[in-house]
Amino acid sequence: MAIFRDHDRWGRDRSAEDRRRHRQLVEDSIKKNIGNIIAEESIIGQSKDKVIKVPIRGLKEYGFIFGENRPGVVPGTGEEKRGDRFAGPAEGSGTGDGAGTAEGEDYYELDITVEDLAEYLFEDLELPYMERKKFSLIESEKSSKRWGIQKKGIPPRLSKKRSMQERIKRKKSLERSYREMDIESDRERVPFHEEDLRYHRVKEQLRPQSNAVVMCLMDNSGSMYQEKKYLARSFFFLLYHFVKYRYVNVELVFINHTTTAQEVNEDEFFHRGESGGTFISSAYKKALEIIEERYSPEIWNIYAFHCSDGDNWPEDTPLAIDLANELCSQCNLFGYGEIRLAIGSYRSASSLLKKFEGAIKASNYVAVYIDGKQDIWPAFKKLLTLSDRSD
Amino acid sequence: MDYQMTDLEYYNRIIEQATREFGLDCYPQDFEICDYEDMLSYEAYSGMPSRYPHWSFGKAWERKKTFYRYNLIGLPYEMVINSNPCLAYLMKENTLALQVLTIAHVYGHNDFFKNNRLFKNGTRADYTVEMFKSHASRISDYIADPSIGYERVERILDAAHALRFQVYRISNEKHLSPEEIKESHMEKYYKAQLNMVSTIKDSQGEQPNWDKIPLEPEEDILLFLLRYARLSEWEKDIISIVRSEAQYFMPQMETKIMNEGWASFWHFKILNHINLRQPLYLEFIKRHNQVIASRPGTLNPYHLGFKIFCKLEQEGKQLFDIREQERDVSFIRRYLDEELCQELNLFEFQKEKQEYVIREISDESGWKKIRDTLIMNVGMNGIPVIKVSETDAAKILHLEQEWDGRELLQDYAHKTIKYIARLWGNKVRLRARINGEYKLLESDGV
Structure with a gap:
């Protein structure tokens, strides 16, 4: 006679540890492939809730298996004829017992949101030179702290202990007054009264946080044709998400420039196309004006990044260098990304980066080249991590 | 739950009685009643009460869970493992009719495990649970050993x-062991030498290299590595654990169609035999049709298995001999006919x-090809x-695919030889056909 028994899992979740390890490997794999992922056009400029599919590599269980170019046998409807096409065999036939032969493509995809992706991306990065400025204009976080006791309050703040004490006090004094007045009391219960109740007083504290402003400067001139703009935008996209992810109260400033510069909003910054010549100095000037007006370096940590193709008008360059030096002195970090997208053999002859090289000596100046999609992530990393020199 | 434990015991008694009448020969049977979550876990760990930790089991769990969530595959009604006593899991959430069907089905598997020669000779059912448990604890010990640790074990x-x-x-x-192979080669060689002397042939050639590793191409790569790779004891132990578990599961892979066909054949026969009440019977028929x-x-x-066994029964064949002797390959070769x-x-x-094209259909000229x-x-x-074909002077390991008309998936093959290189400790080369011509795949680095 067979034995029947109930399974007792002793409250344990058997596969928890193996699942944790699996997830960890998945995340590692995403992080390893992050460069490829962010180079995919579809994620740039998407809202943070957009779900993207990330193919997971490295989690397949490899082994020697046959490819697809071999014959198979399945049942049909009886209507089939030689040479007909058909949709292909269905996946996941059979039910599970015995060990699986890792047969067929083990395709794995993970859905993550752009926000998650940003989180993976930036987990290990910190904005450099994050100095605590003396005081702050933005109170980033409100925290509340219990601060004494009061008689009026809202139910959630009821102090049970103090209320109980009050009741006992009242009870004792009642008993004593009865005793003193020689009254035989048969009161057994002394229930809570409104007047017994005590509430915590709560004091709100404002915790100051370091302020940061990130200034995004982008060349919007005619020589910045679509692909280059796309690269610059991708770069700023990263920056934008980085800032949003890491720091709650960071302000963003967007400046577009051709021969003149103007401050624009985020949407315009990413989506506006313009054309015309290039005076890079105009953007730097604008940035310096904005700093002067609104973001005193005393109070603000300022990060300025500029993306351009380096195709500046030669007569403007000396001024640009002066202003760039000026910016370096005002900012915690000044970054310059030069986009050198080569189409055919053509590559912009004039490179501002080369000229900056000798002229800007500030330790908080970082320059990177971006030659293609694949360079965006490394360039970005360099901008944020290599600049981690002591000041 | 539309039933009590006593209901299960009641039906089990009837079914067990029927199995004896039909002549099934089973191990003692244990049933464990578990819920959906437990079933998922058992599935991820191939039904074993204990198994060593590895992320692939976590992955299996996640996959199954996702599949069930999106209804891509149905939950299994049951799981049975090849052990003595035979251990089966029944899912609590199933209806009574489904449980009764499952119990009968389990006895079919049980009989198959006990009598099919692949299981009888290739696995030791008495020690199944203990074996997996001991493997689990050995690997856990290596993980806990501070000089080894999780990551190295995982590698x-x-x-x-x-x-x-x-x-x-x-x-x-x-x-044959490597020594025996060597001996038989030497014997053959010297016999040939003697013959040559008698037939007056002067060219003698050099003596073959008896120390070539391996002397004959070796298909058991894990065994080869255990013998010849420079591995530490704990590494060897892990490899031999994986190898013996694979050997345990191989009879199941080799008899998937027969085993499921046999179990389905018997649940159908038994449940028709025991006079189920009308509503139970109707649900049973419905479920049975879903299963097959x-x-x-x-x-x-x-x-497929069910159909073949039904046909064999009609033809009056010795079903019990067939379930004992055959494996899927021979079963199909002998008994899948044109009809x-x-x-x-x-x-x-x-x-x-990018298209799937129908090449043969089951008519007079096509059915053999299909089979x-x-x-x-x-x-x-x-x-x-x-197969491992040779190890050269530079300690490079050479592998060769035995060509049977089917090409390897290149990406997978490449990754796999990297794994071999990890164990071998040196470069590995694989000769295989890729896109119609022979190519050498090499593990870059170790």
Whole structure:
């Protein structure tokens, strides 16, 4: 006679540890492939809730298996004829017992949101030179702290202990007054009264946080044709998400420039196309004006990044260098990304980066080249991590 | 739950009685009643009460869970493991009719495990649970050992998993040890020498290199590595654990169609025999039809096996001998005939560029081809044969695919030889056909 028994899992979740390890490997794999992922056009400029599919590599269980170019046998409807096409065999036939032969493509995809992706991306990065400025204009976080006791309050703040004490006090004094007045009391219960109740007083504290402003400067001139703009935008996209992810109260400033510069909003910054010549100095000037007006370096940590193709008008360059030096002195970090997208053999002859090289000596100046999609992530990393020199 | 434990015991008694009447020969049977979550866990760990930790089991769990959530596959009604006593899990949430069907089905598997020669000779059912438990605790010990640790154990497990089915195809076959192979080669050689003297041939040639490793191409890659790779004891132990677990599961892979066919055949026979009440019986028939349903585009082993056994019964064949002697390959070769191929509407397809094209249908001229293609895809035939051909002076390990008309998936092959290189400790080269010509794949680095 067979034995029947109930399974007792002793409250344990058997596969928890193996699942944790699996997830960890998945995340590692995403992080390893992050460069490829962010180079995919579809994620740039998407809202943070957009779900993207990330193919997971490295989690397949490899082994020697046959490819697809071999014959198979399945049942049909009886209507089939030689040479007909058909949709292909269905996946996941059979039910599970015995060990699986890792047969067929083990395709794995993970859905993550752009926000998650940003989180993976930036987990290990910190904005450099994050100095605590003396005081702050933005109170980033409100925290509340219990601060004494009061008689009026809202139910959630009821102090049970103090209320109980009050009741006992009242009870004792009642008993004593009865005793003193020689009254035989048969009161057994002394229930809570409104007047017994005590509430915590709560004091709100404002915790100051370091302020940061990130200034995004982008060349919007005619020589910045679509692909280059796309690269610059991708770069700023990263920056934008980085800032949003890491720091709650960071302000963003967007400046577009051709021969003149103007401050624009985020949407315009990413989506506006313009054309015309290039005076890079105009953007730097604008940035310096904005700093002067609104973001005193005393109070603000300022990060300025500029993306351009380096195709500046030669007569403007000396001024640009002066202003760039000026910016370096005002900012915690000044970054310059030069986009050198080569189409055919053509590559912009004039490179501002080369000229900056000798002229800007500030330790908080970082320059990177971006030659293609694949360079965006490394360039970005360099901008944020290599600049981690002591000041 | 529309039943009590006592209901299960009641039906089990009747079913057990029926199995005896029909002449099934079973191990003692244990049933464990578990819920959906437990069932998922058992599935991820191939039904074993204990198993060593590895992320692939976590992945299996997540996959199953996702599949069930999106209804891509149904939950299994039951799981049975090949052990003595035979251990089966029944899912609490199932209806009584389904439980009764499952119990009968389990006895079919139980009989198969106990009597099929692959299981009888290739596995030790008395020690199944203990074996897996001991493997689990040994690997856990290595993980806990501060001089080894989780990551190093995982590195070896990952590599061994990739090779786990690159072992002897027939686990109970006698294999010669390297020394015996050497002896037989020497014997053959000297006999040939003697003959040559008598037939007056002057050219003698050099003596063969008896120390060549391996003397004959070796298909059991894990065993080869255990013998010749420079591995520490704990690494060898992990590899031999993976190897022996693979050998345990191999009979199941080799008899998937027969085993499920046999169990379905018996649950159907038994439940028709025991006079179920009307509502139970109707649900049973419905469930039975689901289990053995044939959907175009999917080969259902339950269906195929069930049909063949039903036909064999009609023909008055010795069913019990067949379940004892055959494996899927021989079962299909002998008993899948033209009539059945036609009844099942089997056809052969192949992918050409991005399209699947039907190449053969089950008519008079096509059914044999279809049967043979099916044979190529069942059991261990679905796994490429890769043999170690030699180790050269630079300690590079050379592998060769035994060509059977099917090409390897290149990406997978490349990753797999990297795993071999990890265990071998040196470069590994694989000679295989890629896109119609022979090529050498090399593991870059170790």
